[in-house]
Amino acid sequence: MQNPSAAGPEVDLKTVYDAVVVGSGAAGGMAAYVLCSHGMKVLLLEAGKQLDTTKELKSMEWPYDHPRRGEMPPGYHPLTLNEYNVRNPPYAKDSKFPHVESYVQGWNGPDYSKNIVVDEKDHPYTGTRYAWVRARLVGGKTNIWGRLALRLSDYDFKAKSRDGYGEDWPISYADVAPYYDKVDLYLGVSGHKENLPYLPDSLFQRPVKLTASEMKLRAGLAKMGRVLTPYRAGVTTDGLKHNKYRSKCFGRGACDRRAGGCDIHAAFDSPTGLIRPAMDTGNLSMRPNSTVYEVTVDPNTGKARGVSFVDTDSGKTYEARAKVVILGASTLESARLMMLSKSSQHPNGIGNSSGHVGHNFCEHVMGPGINGLVKDLVGKPRTLDDGRPGSFYLARFRNLTDKRPDFIRGYGFEGSSGTTMIPGNAFETLGFGTSYKKAVRDYAGAYISMGAFGEVLPRYENGVSIDPDVKDKWGIPVLKFNYQFSDNERKMAADMAATAREMFEATGIEVVSVNREILTEGWSIHELGTSRMGHDPKTSVLNQFQQSHDVPNLLVVDGSSHVSASCQNPTWTIMALCWRSCDHLADELKKGNV
Amino acid sequence: MEGQSRRDLLRVAAGAVAAVPVLAQSASSAAPLFFTPVEFRMVDELSEIIIPSDAHSPGARAANVAAYIDKSLAEAFENEPRQKFRDGLKVVNNLSRQLNGAAFLESTPAQRVAVVARMAQNEKEPKKPEEKFFVEFKTSVAFAYYTSSIGIHQEMEYKGNVLQTEYAGFDASLVPIQLPDSSK
Numbered sequence: 126m127q128n129p130s131a132a133g134p135e136v137d138l139k140t141v142y143d144a145v146v147v148g149s150g151a152a153g154g155m156a157a158y159v160l161c162s163h164g165m166k167v168l169l170l171e172a173g174k175q176l177d178t179t180k181e182l183k184s185m186e187w188p189y190d191h192p193r194r195g196e197m198p199p200g201y202h203p204l205t206l207n208e209y210n211v212r213n214p215p216y217a218k219d220s221k222f223p224h225v226e227s228y229v230q231g232w233n234g235p236d237y238s239k240n241i242v243v244d245e246k247d248h249p250y251t252g253t254r255y256a257w258v259r260a261r262l263v264g265g266k267t268n269i270w271g272r273l274a275l276r277l278s279d280y281d282f283k284a285k286s287r288d289g290y291g292e293d294w295p296i297s298y299a300d301v302a303p304y305y306d307k308v309d310l311y312l313g314v315s316g317h318k319e320n321l322p323y324l325p326d327s328l329f330q331r332p333v334k335l336t337a338s339e340m341k342l343r344a345g346l347a348k349m350g351r352v353l354t355p356y357r358a359g360v361t362t363d364g365l366k367h368n369k370y371r372s373k374c375f376g377r378g379a380c381d382r383r384a385g386g387c388d389i390h391a392a393f394d395s396p397t398g399l400i401r402p403a404m405d406t407g408n409l410s411m412r413p414n415s416t417v418y419e420v421t422v423d424p425n426t427g428k429a430r431g432v433s434f435v436d437t438d439s440g441k442t443y444e445a446r447a448k449v450v451i452l453g454a455s456t457l458e459s460a461r462l463m464m465l466s467k468s469s470q471h472p473n474g475i476g477n478s479s480g481h482v483g484h485n486f487c488e489h490v491m492g493p494g495i496n497g498l499v500k501d502l503v504g505k506p507r508t509l510d511d512g513r514p515g516s517f518y519l520a521r522f523r524n525l526t527d528k529r530p531d532f533i534r535g536y537g538f539e540g541s542s543g544t545t546m547i548p549g550n551a552f553e554t555l556g557f558g559t560s561y562k563k564a565v566r567d568y569a570g571a572y573i574s575m576g577a578f579g580e581v582l583p584r585y586e587n588g589v590s591i592d593p594d595v596k597d598k599w600g601i602p603v604l605k606f607n608y609q610f611s612d613n614e615r616k617m618a619a620d621m622a623a624t625a626r627e628m629f630e631a632t633g634i635e636v637v638s639v640n641r642e643i644l645t646e647g648w649s650i651h652e653l654g655t656s657r658m659g660h661d662p663k664t665s666v667l668n669q670f671q672q673s674h675d676v677p678n679l680l681v682v683d684g685s686s687h688v689s690a691s692c693q694n695p696t697w698t699i700m701a702l703c704w705r706s707c708d709h710l711a712d713e714l715k716k717g718n719v
Numbered sequence: 720m721e722g723q724s725r726r727d728l729l730r731v732a733a734g735a736v737a738a739v740p741v742l743a744q745s746a747s748s749a750a751p752l753f754f755t756p757v758e759f760r761m762v763d764e765l766s767e768i769i770i771p772s773d774a775h776s777p778g779a780r781a782a783n784v785a786a787y788i789d790k791s792l793a794e795a796f797e798n799e800p801r802q803k804f805r806d807g808l809k810v811v812n813n814l815s816r817q818l819n820g821a822a823f824l825e826s827t828p829a830q831r832v833a834v835v836a837r838m839a840q841n842e843k844e845p846k847k848p849e850e851k852f853f854v855e856f857k858t859s860v861a862f863a864y865y866t867s868s869i870g871i872h873q874e875m876e877y878k879g880n881v882l883q884t885e886y887a888g889f890d891a892s893l894v895p896i897q898l899p900d901s902s903k
Contacts, residue, residue, distance in 0.1 A: 185880060187868070187871065187880065188866035188867075188871070189866060189867050189868045189871070193791075194787075194862070194863075194866040195866075199794050199795060199796040200796045202796075221797075222796065317891045317892070319896055321898075332890075332891065333886050333888070334885075334886045334887060334888030334889055334890060334891070335888050335889050335890075335891055336888050336889075337888075337889065339888075339889075340889045340891075340893065340894055343891065343894045343896075344894045347894060347895075347896050347897070347898075350898050352896055352898070354891065355891050375882045375883065376882070376883035376884075376885070376886050377879060377880055377881055377882055377883060378879030378880050379879070379880060507875075507876065507878075508887045508888065509878050509879050509883065509887045510887060510888065511879055512879050512883045512886060512887065513886050513887075513888075543888075544875075544877075546871060546875075546877050546879060546880070547865050547866055547871070548865055548875060551861040551864075551865050552858060552861055552862075555839075555842050555843065556839065556842070557768065557769040557770075557835060557839055557857065558768065558769070558771055558832075559771055559773045561769070561770070562770060562771075562773065562775065562776075562778075562874065563775070565865075566775070566874070566875065569875065
């Protein structure tokens with residue numbers, strides 16, 4: 126991705142494009158790819174910069190070949206859990222550090238992603254506490270995503286019909302399944318078939334294998350009716366003949382280094398998985414450093430006319446015009462943009478006659494988890510366990526056939542075990558000297574840990590609004606959060622910790638530690654639902670094809686449209702829904718219906 | 720995103736030594752950047768007692784752990800970690816005088832180990848200044864050692880970061896899942 130704009134037609138702001146797409150991550154990238162494949166002329170605007178992530182990520186670099194063993198330069202500060210919890214945003218305000226980044230930059234090897242994650246100083250927000258992780262560059266967060274690629278099922282799409290809470294989605298699994306298949310085949314997903322109705326299988330490429338401790342847990346859980354399955358990774362493990370920009374997984378390791386990223390692009394990222402192929406159609410023009418701040422409106426029709434954006438280098442503003450405006454700026458940024466787009470036709474913000482934009486904001490609650498020790502593995506010869514793009518996923522088991530008295534919906538666990546390049550237990554093992562060294566060696570591969578991701582219920586009062594008093598670096602008013610977990614999430618979290626212990630004990634894994642604390646709102650980086658789909662224009666923002674009820678030539682194709690969060694990671698669903706909506710849009714345009 | 724515990728630990732480790740380049744610098748060659756020569760020798764000796772050379776692999780001295788810590792502290796953005804280290808080393812010397820009647824480096828090898836043993840005695844819940852310093856110091860030493868070439872290749876015998884034709888481990892289908900009909 127040295128200079129992708131060279132591959133597409135020059136950006137021409139005098140042209141009326143068939144579509145302008147805002148944002149280039151999973152949603153925007155997919156929209157650009159699908160619409161260009163239909164022969165439409167597309168302009169893709171990305172707020173962030175163009176970055177050669179192959180050079181940034183350097184996945185093969187040894188820690189000792191890096192001047193700071195992977196740490197960021199002096200003056201870069203990652204926010205800590207404590208900072209998120211004891212203060213209110215904007216978190217970087219008055220910080221003594223020249224650069225402040227989100228908590229993911231506190232993980233192992235943050236120097237490789239310091240230019241990918243935004244500097245909080247330039248991107249403030251206000252209101253209630255929220256750990257908001259943003260990546261502004263071509264490809265967005267797909268450049269560093271955790272790559273767990275799961276499907277939703279009718280246990281999710283029709284959850285209201287099952288327990289009465291919230292709203293059903295205006296679609297069912299049968300509507301989306303063909304598009305999940307398309308995403309699987311086009312982008313590649315690794316996994317093991319399990320035939321679970323509540324966690325549908327994908328069209329899998331070669332699965333990762335399980336460590337001895339994971340096999341032990343899988344066997345023990347099977348007796349309890351619960352399923353531990355190899356990590357379902359949005360990674361091509363067999364290769365993709367149709368995509369020359371991505372390699373198959375080398376299984377070489379360093380996937381543990383986070384915040385994420387894969388410099389051979391075996392893990393899906395939007396730039397190599399979607400944007401490059403879209404450019405190869407000859408129909409895509411892309412403009413990075415273009416922060417959209419308004420959807421413009423045709424004063425005669427009230428329809429979208431295009432978008433206004435600021436060039437983040439020069440500070441100059443421009444308008445780009447198109448027949449259709451497609452927002453894929455992320456759940457929170459798309460909501461911000463719609464609320465900023467006020468006009469006489471749309472005094473509440475474009476597409477917001479329902480007053481629901483920014484509301485029903487939901488995500489995943491996390492924090493509770495467990496660390497355990499498999500004693501049989503202590504002192505055993507070491508295996509190479511971190512060459513896998515992920516370890517395991519433990520599927521939801523609550524409120525499927527049973528009904529919990531204390532909470533609705535469910536949660537799954539992501540976990541890992543085995544050896545890593547840098548032994549984590551070196552920082553927990555007591556003592557010193559030769560016995561300490563030996564203990565670190567002997568125990569390094571014997572630990573297994575997992576943490577839960579639970580469904581946060583959408584509630585009208587949980588949301589974001591525009592804070593007119595605070596502006597970002599480019600003078601655009603920022604988001605104000607009014608969002609917090611409810612009793613359902615707290616009771617679910619208590620159950621997560623209890624079942625984690627129960628499952629380890631039942632399978633003979635020694636419990637080393639159990640974490641019961643809930644992490645700050647936002648920690649999951651799975652924000653969803655600020656412009657939900659629905660049949661009723663009074664209580665929803667979009668129709669089942671992510672098209673605005675109010676403005677037929679405005680689509681919102683990112684996580685904004687999700688009606689509920691489910692407990693599965695959302696990226697694969699975002700892309701399947703976007704593909705479906707863009708196919709429908711192309712059809713409607715041909716029929717002259719938009 | 721994934722679980723955070725292990726990475727948080729590494730973060731804690733790295734945070735203690737905020738950040739800095741390390742050139743391959745032997746413990747005895749170039750002048751230290753932050754430590755005084757005496758402090759540097761203390762850090763070198765303490766790190767080698769915590770992670771010594773043994774029959775299995777070379778230890779912290781061979782891995783230039785003291786040089787890494789020195790450079791990290793020299794470049795740290797804040798003054799606090801530098802002051803903590805300097806104060807901690809003074810505490811070690813005071814403890815040594817109390818136990819051995821001599822400063823740490825003037826004590827015998829066995830006496831030095833006795834000082835470290837005293838520092839390490841409450842590692843789980845450190846209270847005294849020397850106990851707290853031990854936990855921080857050891858974290859820095861462990862990070863520098865286990866990210867070094869010696870730590871990764873010789874001590875831990877890590878075999879990754881090269882192309883693997885197959886993932887290591889077991890095929891999940893060896894444990895078939897047969898759920899009761901009621902859960903389907």
